[in-house]
Amino acid sequence: MKTEGETVAAETAAILEGILKRYRDDDGNIISILQDVQDVFGYIREDAVNWFSKKLDIPASRFFGVVTFYAQFHLRPRGKNIVSVCCGTACHVKGGSKIAEQVKKELHLNSEGETTNDKRFTFEVVRCVGACSIAPVVLVNSKVYGDMTVDSTSKLIKKLKEGAGAKK
Amino acid sequence: MQKNNLKKVIVRVCIGTGGLAAGGKEVIDAFKKEISDRCIDIDLDFTCHYQKVGCRGFCARDVLVDVVDGDKSLTYQCIKPEMAARIVDEHLIGGKPVKEWLIDDTYYAFHAKQKKILLKDCGTIDPEDINAYIDVGGYSGIKKVLSEMNPEDVISEIKASGLRGRGGAGFPTGLKWEICRKTPGDTKYIICNADEGDPGAFMDRSIIEGNPHSVIEGMMIAGYAVGSDHGYVYIRAEYPFAVERLRLAISQAHERGYLGKNIFGSNFGFDIKVKLGAGAFVCGEETALIASIEGQRGMPRAKPPFPVHHGLWGKPTVINNVETLSNIPYIIRNGAQWYASIGTEKSKGTKVFALTGKVKNTGLIEVPMGITLREIIYDIGGGIIGDREFKAVQTGGPSGGCIPAEMLDIPVDYESLAQVGSIVGSGGMVVLDETDCMVNIARFFLEFTQAESCGKCVPCRIGTKRLLEILDRITKGLGREGDIELLQKLSSDIKAASLCGLGQTAPNPVLSTIRYFREEYEAHIRDKKCPAKVCRDLLTYYIIEEFCKGCGACLRACPSGAITGEKKKLHKINPDICIKCGACFEVCKFKAVGRE
Numbered sequence: 001m002k003t004e005g006e007t008v009a010a011e012t013a014a015i016l017e018g019i020l021k022r023y024r025d026d027d028g029n030i031i032s033i034l035q036d037v038q039d040v041f042g043y044i045r046e047d048a049v050n051w052f053s054k055k056l057d058i059p060a061s062r063f064f065g066v067v068t069f070y071a072q073f074h075l076r077p078r079g080k081n082i083v084s085v086c087c088g089t090a091c092h093v094k095g096g097s098k099i100a101e102q103v104k105k106e107l108h109l110n111s112e113g114e115t116t117n118d119k120r121f122t123f124e125v126v127r128c129v130g131a132c133s134i135a136p137v138v139l140v141n142s143k144v145y146g147d148m149t150v151d152s153t154s155k156l157i158k159k160l161k162e163g164a165g166a167k168k
Numbered sequence: 169m170q171k172n173n174l175k176k177v178i179v180r181v182c183i184g185t186g187g188l189a190a191g192g193k194e195v196i197d198a199f200k201k202e203i204s205d206r207c208i209d210i211d212l213d214f215t216c217h218y219q220k221v222g223c224r225g226f227c228a229r230d231v232l233v234d235v236v237d238g239d240k241s242l243t244y245q246c247i248k249p250e251m252a253a254r255i256v257d258e259h260l261i262g263g264k265p266v267k268e269w270l271i272d273d274t275y276y277a278f279h280a281k282q283k284k285i286l287l288k289d290c291g292t293i294d295p296e297d298i299n300a301y302i303d304v305g306g307y308s309g310i311k312k313v314l315s316e317m318n319p320e321d322v323i324s325e326i327k328a329s330g331l332r333g334r335g336g337a338g339f340p341t342g343l344k345w346e347i348c349r350k351t352p353g354d355t356k357y358i359i360c361n362a363d364e365g366d367p368g369a370f371m372d373r374s375i376i377e378g379n380p381h382s383v384i385e386g387m388m389i390a391g392y393a394v395g396s397d398h399g400y401v402y403i404r405a406e407y408p409f410a411v412e413r414l415r416l417a418i419s420q421a422h423e424r425g426y427l428g429k430n431i432f433g434s435n436f437g438f439d440i441k442v443k444l445g446a447g448a449f450v451c452g453e454e455t456a457l458i459a460s461i462e463g464q465r466g467m468p469r470a471k472p473p474f475p476v477h478h479g480l481w482g483k484p485t486v487i488n489n490v491e492t493l494s495n496i497p498y499i500i501r502n503g504a505q506w507y508a509s510i511g512t513e514k515s516k517g518t519k520v521f522a523l524t525g526k527v528k529n530t531g532l533i534e535v536p537m538g539i540t541l542r543e544i545i546y547d548i549g550g551g552i553i554g555d556r557e558f559k560a561v562q563t564g565g566p567s568g569g570c571i572p573a574e575m576l577d578i579p580v581d582y583e584s585l586a587q588v589g590s591i592v593g594s595g596g597m598v599v600l601d602e603t604d605c606m607v608n609i610a611r612f613f614l615e616f617t618q619a620e621s622c623g624k625c626v627p628c629r630i631g632t633k634r635l636l637e638i639l640d641r642i643t644k645g646l647g648r649e650g651d652i653e654l655l656q657k658l659s660s661d662i663k664a665a666s667l668c669g670l671g672q673t674a675p676n677p678v679l680s681t682i683r684y685f686r687e688e689y690e691a692h693i694r695d696k697k698c699p700a701k702v703c704r705d706l707l708t709y710y711i712i713e714e715f716c717k718g719c720g721a722c723l724r725a726c727p728s729g730a731i732t733g734e735k736k737k738l739h740k741i742n743p744d745i746c747i748k749c750g751a752c753f754e755v756c757k758f759k760a761v762g763r764e
């Protein structure tokens with residue numbers, strides 16, 4: 001088993017040191033560490049976890065226990081753009097599942113959490129983003145699109161693919 | 169307009185999440201541009217302010233723009249950037265409002281029965297400016313408390329106001345503070361619960377986005393009352409704007425010396441840290457929330473001991489909901505008597521609800537406790553979209569229940585809703601109409617709670633899974649005789665044996681739908697029919713011969729190639745290939761696709 005935490009590149013280590021400092025200044029919450037790691041890398045990198053585990057003398061299993069408990073954390077890289085369809089109550093009764101179907105169809109993906117081959121888009125389902133009064137809602141990264149229909153969803157995805165409103 | 173009688177014109181643009189999604193920022197930019205273009209040209213003497221304000225509640229009519237001219241204020245609805253030019257020309261410069269874009273009677277009806285305390289400031293002040301809050305009396309509550317009241321006075325004031333927790337359980341806030349105050353300990357904590365996990369509720373988000381300083385002030389007053397100098401706000405990471413606003417507000421309060429040490433020259437100090445939730449519904453439960461702040465998996469533990477005795481890092485801790493805390497400054501400023509004069513005998517004050525679903529006017533509303541459901545849905549909400557028939561209103565989210573039409577006249581307060589098998593909860597109110605299937609709704613909530621069950625206790629972990637399986641088979645047409653009784657039995661076991669509120673309330677949506685809509689369950693189980701025509705597996709699609717024009721729209725829309733037919737001739741759906749997606753039903757302009 002690989003235990004050496006030092007096996008990260010020098011520049012990565014510098015970033016991790018920064019996160020570690022903030023953690024020490026704060027009140028020692030490994031969730032904050034993981035949130036920072038995900039902010040920087042887009043997902044939870046195993047080598048980063050091992051690095052912290054070693055530095056802090058906290059078993060890596062505790063980190064992974066936290067990672068797998070909270071929906072926010074991802075163990076695999078995601079696409080550059082996250083297209084999330086809300087399936088909270090208000091969106092559900094206004095036809096959110098049809099919108100989700102349409103997004104999947106347009107992106108040629110089969111299920112939640114998948115990423116397109118070109119790594120540009122990841123499709124996710126969220127449960128309420130607090131924009132229930134304009135349900136059903138689609139989020140592209142953090143931009144909210146409300147009152148969606150199957151048609152407007154198709155158009156939105158087509159536009160995103162062409163590059164409007166999405167990261168390349 | 170003549171130069172001399174020019175007044176101050178304020179353009180207020182809503183930038184809550186709803187407003188932003190509808191293009192609030194673009195509208196602000198358009199106004200700025202139009203005004204600066206014109207003002208230079210024609211050398212007008214009035215000053216224009218663009219104010220950003222938080223949620224005004226009526227999200228269905230976003231973007232809302234107020235033009236305040238002296239003491240006259242007019243509001244435009246559904247404004248798009250390209251409409252700014254005309255408003256600037258005709259109204260700001262010409263003095264004649266653009267009548268057809270002004271809000272109409274619906275807007276007034278939407279507000280007539282509301283009583284806005286928290287939302288009033290939310291929709292009028294700039295949430296990114298501490299001075300805006302101070303101008304409307306902000307931070308005078310904490311000032312008053314520090315200069316005139318001792319902690320016991322504050323507690324009795326809150327007790328006298330009758331305020332009860334808005335996070336779901338309705339526990340009296342003053343009492344909670346008192347217990348915590350009396351618990352011995354040097355270090356105590358105040359936690360603001362901004363996890364807002366109920367899918368379909370967004371009042372806490374709107375309050376933080378629209379009036380973050382009221383929450384900060386509420387926490388400070390709570391801190392003074394219980395003897396705590398440390399606060400945490402546990403907020404969902406899914407609310408990036410709210411997090412940003414809150415952080416900004418905290419830093420502004422620091423700069424002013426309103427947070428930190430020796431506040432207003434007293435020896436009281438208070439500090440607030442923001443902790444981001446990581447996406448787990450159960451972390452809204454107080455003991456799970458504490459575990460999460462401590463950096464652990466967010467699993468609840470058995471109570472007692474309650475957090476007021478044994479909370480964060482083992483210290484006495486008060487956990488209050490955002491809305492609860494936001495009420496505090498207003499109570500201190502206006503007095504307990506004033507607050508207690510609103511509402512019913514046991515439920516005082518106002519409650520903010522997120523009115524969503526099949527009503528015409530969706531949005532955020534604030535109503536006095538004791539208003540009837542009918543008033544909310546018909547007077548404020550304007551009735552059901554498309555004037556379809558009302559079926560039920562779901563309150564309290566995954567822990568709540570569905571209330572049927574016969575009960576629309578009950579007053580909205582903690583006791584009355586509990587009596588009919590639902591709860592006030594955090595304040596989600598999702599209106600359902602005849603096109604909603606109640607078994608599907610129950611299944612929807614169980615899918616949610618089952619996924620969010622933390623897995624610590626067996627009744628919840630396995631019980632919700634079994635409930636979901638049974639509901640699943642019923643909606644698929646595989647329900648069996650006796651399933652309803654099985655659901656009821658299982659539900660009562662789960663309620664009785666679960667460790668925390670999640671499991672204890674998870675069966676409520678199932679029980680309340682069985683209680684009021686049993687015949688719908690029976691139709692699914694016995695006749696294999698979904699009366700609301702929602703459950704896919706129970707539907708069949710067919711072409712109604714006399715309406716079909718042979719236009720081919722359905723044929724093109726069908727993803728599975730189940731439809732055949734020549735142009736201008738009758739089409740046909742092959743039931744063996746049909747995947748029941750409903751695409752044909754939706755595209756047909758001639759209502760020639762039937763389903764049952």
Ligand SMILES: Cc1cc2nc3c(=O)[nH]c(=O)nc-3n(C[C@H](O)[C@H](O)[C@H](O)COP(=O)(O)O)c2cc1C
Nearest residue numbers: 333334335361364365452453454488489492669670
């Ligand atoms: C599963 C579950 C989820 C909860 N979610 C929330 C929530 O999102 N926000 C909240 O304020 N209270 C939530 N609560 C209630 C809290 O445990 C707690 O009662 C509340 O924050 C106390 O504040 P209050 O007295 O001001 O209402 C939840 C409870 C349970 C059992």
Ligand code: FES
Nearest residue numbers: 086088091131132
């Ligand atoms: S339910 Fe979709 S935004 Fe709330």
